[in-house]
Amino acid sequence: MKRKDDTSKRNNGYEELFIIFSGLAEKWLIRAVLGLLALLIAAQFLLQFPAVRHYLVKVEQLEGNSFDRTRH
Numbered sequence: 001m002k003r004k005d006d007t008s009k010r011n012n013g014y015e016e017l018f019i020i021f022s023g024l025a026e027k028w029l030i031r032a033v034l035g036l037l038a039l040l041i042a043a044q045f046l047l048q049f050p051a052v053r054h055y056l057v058k059v060e061q062l063e064g065n066s067f068d069r070t071r072h
Contacts, residue, residue, distance in 0.1 A: 046052045054060050 047056065050060075
């Protein structure tokens, strides 16, 4: 009977540690998703300006120019 009690206590300790770990992991995942969302919004905002878009997007630089395969 004592072995079952020891195993039960060990499992309860593991469950408590898992709950703490999963809570921390969840907070970090939410922060990461919110950070990436903020970066996406900032990037989309910057792409609204032609001067910035010209330097960030290769297609913008090639627009209106004939494509020369030997250059690339």
